[in-house]
Amino acid sequence: MSSFLLRRVLPTSARAFSTSTPRSSFAKMTIIGRLADTPEVQATSTGHQILKYAVGTNSGPKDNQKTNWFKVTSFLPEGPQRDFIASLDKGTLVYIEGDASMSQYEDAEGKPRSALNIVQQKLEVLSPKKPQ
Secondary structure, eight states, X not given: OOHHXXXXXXXXXXXXXXXXXXOOOOEEEEEEEEESSOOEEEEOTTSOEEEEEEEEEEESOGGGOEEEEEEEEEXXXXXXXXXXXXXXXXXXXXXXXXXXXXXXXXXXXXXXEEEEEEEEEEEEEEEOSOOO
16 A cells, blocks of 8 residues: 555544633533522622622422532622622522532531532523522
């Protein structure tokens, strides 16, 4: 077999699927759920302010539903967007997109627990507070 044909049949190097520089891995999440309480502004140890809230989602049949809770943090600067989110009522149905990470901690009784934390990238209000 000629060297020309051999080069056409046998690739000499693998092709990359991406031309961007490699980054560290990360996880993205999308959640649709209801606010567990009114979001609150908290000060960090560095003097910055962040917005923290929890979102609950339900799964399973109506007579045996399970609720999952997600802790969400927003690093939005002071302004209309942050003020709008901070004014949302408990029970508001929201759509959240963000970066996810797991953390381990001990609860008040000393039992090991884990939590899924979300850093908000996008929030949309889908409906106001659920009627009572």
